[in-house]
Amino acid sequence: MSVTRTNPALTLGKYVALLAYLLFALFPLYWLVKIAITPDRLIFTEGTDLWPSTTTLDNFRTVIFQTDFMAFFGNSLYVSLGTAAVTTILAAGAGYAFSRFDFGGKKIIVAVMLITQMFPLLMIIAPIYKIVASLGMLNSLTSLIVVYTAFNIPFATFLMQSFFDAIPKDLEEAAMMDGCTRFQALRKVILPLTLPGLGATLGFVFTAAWSELLFALMLISDNESMTFPVGLLTFVSRFSVDWGQMMAAGSLALIPSCLFFIFIQRYLVQGLTSGAVKG
Amino acid sequence: MARMELKDLVKRYGAVEVLRDINLDIADGEFIVLVGPSGCGKSTLLRMIAGLEPITEGDFLIDGARMNDVSPRDRDIAMVFQSYALYPHMDVARNMGFSMEIRRDPVDEKKTRVAQAAETLGLTALTDRLPKALSGGQRQRVAMGRAIIRDPRAFLFDEPLSNLDAALRVEMRLEIARLHQRLGATMIYVTHDQVEALTLADRIVVLNGGDIQQVGSPLDLYERPANKFVAQFIGSPTMNVIPVTGGVEGVTLANGQWLGLPMRENTPFATELGIRPEHLDVVDPGPNVLTATADVVEHLGSDTNIYVNVDKVGPMMVRKHGNIPIATGDKLGLRVMTENAHLFAKGGAALPAPVRQAA
Ligand SMILES: Nc1ncnc2c1ncn2[C@@H]1O[C@H](COP(=O)(O)OP(=O)(O)OP(=O)(O)O)[C@@H](O)[C@H]1O
Numbered sequence: 001m002s003v004t005r006t007n008p009a010l011t012l013g014k015y016v017a018l019l020a021y022l023l024f025a026l027f028p029l030y031w032l033v034k035i036a037i038t039p040d041r042l043i044f045t046e047g048t049d050l051w052p053s054t055t056t057l058d059n060f061r062t063v064i065f066q067t068d069f070m071a072f073f074g075n076s077l078y079v080s081l082g083t084a085a086v087t088t089i090l091a092a093g094a095g096y097a098f099s100r101f102d103f104g105g106k107k108i109i110v111a112v113m114l115i116t117q118m119f120p121l122l123m124i125i126a127p128i129y130k131i132v133a134s135l136g137m138l139n140s141l142t143s144l145i146v147v148y149t150a151f152n153i154p155f156a157t158f159l160m161q162s163f164f165d166a167i168p169k170d171l172e173e174a175a176m177m178d179g180c181t182r183f184q185a186l187r188k189v190i191l192p193l194t195l196p197g198l199g200a201t202l203g204f205v206f207t208a209a210w211s212e213l214l215f216a217l218m219l220i221s222d223n224e225s226m227t228f229p230v231g232l233l234t235f236v237s238r239f240s241v242d243w244g245q246m247m248a249a250g251s252l253a254l255i256p257s258c259l260f261f262i263f264i265q266r267y268l269v270q271g272l273t274s275g276a277v278k279g
Numbered sequence: 280m281a282r283m284e285l286k287d288l289v290k291r292y293g294a295v296e297v298l299r300d301i302n303l304d305i306a307d308g309e310f311i312v313l314v315g316p317s318g319c320g321k322s323t324l325l326r327m328i329a330g331l332e333p334i335t336e337g338d339f340l341i342d343g344a345r346m347n348d349v350s351p352r353d354r355d356i357a358m359v360f361q362s363y364a365l366y367p368h369m370d371v372a373r374n375m376g377f378s379m380e381i382r383r384d385p386v387d388e389k390k391t392r393v394a395q396a397a398e399t400l401g402l403t404a405l406t407d408r409l410p411k412a413l414s415g416g417q418r419q420r421v422a423m424g425r426a427i428i429r430d431p432r433a434f435l436f437d438e439p440l441s442n443l444d445a446a447l448r449v450e451m452r453l454e455i456a457r458l459h460q461r462l463g464a465t466m467i468y469v470t471h472d473q474v475e476a477l478t479l480a481d482r483i484v485v486l487n488g489g490d491i492q493q494v495g496s497p498l499d500l501y502e503r504p505a506n507k508f509v510a511q512f513i514g515s516p517t518m519n520v521i522p523v524t525g526g527v528e529g530v531t532l533a534n535g536q537w538l539g540l541p542m543r544e545n546t547p548f549a550t551e552l553g554i555r556p557e558h559l560d561v562v563d564p565g566p567n568v569l570t571a572t573a574d575v576v577e578h579l580g581s582d583t584n585i586y587v588n589v590d591k592v593g594p595m596m597v598r599k600h601g602n603i604p605i606a607t608g609d610k611l612g613l614r615v616m617t618e619n620a621h622l623f624a625k626g627g628a629a630l631p632a633p634v635r636q637a638a
């Protein structure tokens with residue numbers, strides 16, 4: 001073992017680069033929160049200051065108690081959790097099949113799934129609207145879950161497949177030699193090892209559904225079933241934009257995403273399978 | 280109890296035939312070792328016996344019952360994987376007890392068995408560790424423990440020791456030999472290692488390119504290889520094989536020298552002569568011996584390996600007991616111990632020597 005001395009200038013450079021990246025990535029979030037706590041009367045006078053001279057939680061109060069925002073929020077939560085759950089379950093099943101079995105038409109299915117990812121969403125808005133309308137499912141949150149699930153499944157499946165691929169086949173076979181059926185092997189050995197994959201997929205799909213605007217805007221017009229990104233647009237009136245409240249609502253919308261990632265991040269840690277094979 | 284019969288087994292992946300015409304009877308309690316070069320189908324055969332790989336054609340029977348369509352869990356066979364395949368999220372005790380957990384055996388019994396196995400394998404202090412906190416050798420032991428825990432009727436090993444260092448290999452080899460003696464179960468063992476094969480096996484099965492080349496006891500294969508492939512595959516260092524021209528009761532070497540092989544009737548068909556490195560005598564150069572130059576000399580203490588260049592014949596290797604005072608560049612004479620010479624016909628089939636009378 002030799003201790004390699006790293007060049008201090010290099011280390012410094014690394015941290016400077018990281019810092020620059022963080023500033024760049026987090027600045028919009030900071031700005032969001034800053035505007036949310038700036039009193040309305042100061043928004044335009046102190047708009048470019050890094051910190052307002054006085055702060056207030058009025059915007060949050062208004063958003064929570066005097067608008068439909070909480071309802072939007074609930075709708076979004078329902079749609080996003082629903083989509084994440086349904087997509088992940090289906091993608092896990094499909095990913096497992098792709099990873100472990102050879103079956104006729106596998107290549108074709110993969111190709112078709114890839115093709116669905118190649119079209120810009122704008123192109124298929126009209127047909128989707130037509131389908132959903134003729135099913136009588138406009139303004140229903142279920143239609144959103146179905147549409148989001150359909151759009152997220154291909155990517156989620158490839159993601160899950162790569163997680164299954166990373167688990168040695170030997171493990172399942174060992175389990176089957178130990179007396180498991182294939183399904184028991186899946187449940188007792190493979191599933192616990194796929195938790196990071198499930199976590200990542202859940203997180204990915206949840207965020208995608210949480211911030212989706214296009215389809216929600218088109219399929220939902222009813223105030224009752226608006227999701228939160230559509231709801232945000234209600235802060236834009238014909239004559240003005242209520243920046244403070246909009247930003248307050250936006251800040252609140254960050255909370256579930258953050259909570260969700262805090263919850264799943266322990267499953268995202270790598271190295272869960274280490275120790276399985278020789279090493 | 281596990282007597283196994285392999286009848287005309289064939290394995291194909293699509294159009295590729297990986298194993299053909301595998302016929303083998305394995306007696307109850309026998310230790311069978313499968314050897315052969317990489318890619319010859321050893322693992323595939325083992326996995327077919329385990330039930331992890333479907334059998335394309337032929338029948339596989341255990342104790343008379345056809346197993347072709349029986350799932351691995353119902354064959355009651357344990358397998359130790361080359362990669363160990365320990366469950367990374369379970370501690371050592373649970374890894375070992377997993378098969379009993381699945382079979383819903385009584386918890387008390389499971390605990391005693393796990394404790395026993397851990398004791399036997401020297402793992403008692405490690406039972407609550409996860410596999411990632413174990414060394415390679417310890418992981419190997421856990422994999423063994425997992426196999427022995429439930430008294431299966433047969434054991435399969437796929438190169439179980441190939442990831443260990445030399446010292447551990449020797450130790451675990453003895454462990455496996457002891458295990459076989461203690462349990463008396465049928466064992467099938469795949470290895471690349473000559474020494475493992477020769478020391479562990481009741482019978483060795485030599486595979487090449489999907490065919491069984493020969494089945495026999497270690498000594499059988501060493502003394503009476505069925506063909507050139509087996510002759511060169513079994514025994515270390517490898518047998519020297521040189522081209523010859525067949526004659527009556529003898530052969531002519533490439534340098535024109537006559538090598539008399541009295542009492543052998545099939546010498547006219549010989550095209551090659553095989554002689555093991557330990558069956559060459561080093562003598563003073565002279566008539567009627569091979570003249571050679573020492574190329575590289577390895578002094579191993581107990582043995583001396585001499586790589587020589589035989590005039591007009593080519594490179595050969597000689598192995599002698601003890602420390603032989605020879606240096607690179609020395610001229611020496613070699614005498615073939617004719618009673619240990621092997622003859623091969625065109626195509627590699629061995630021309631058997633007459634069976635020698637036991638002294
Ligand atoms: N799924 C498969 N499809 C096609 N050919 C395969 C497949 N699996 C294995 N083979 C082929 O079968 C042959 C035997 O493979 P096997 O793993 O049994 O070899 P092996 O004797 O165990 O080799 P090694 O000593 O390297 O482990 C190889 O030539 C391999 O390429």
Ligand SMILES: [Mg+2]
Binds near residue numbers: 321322323437
């Ligand atoms: Mg193999």
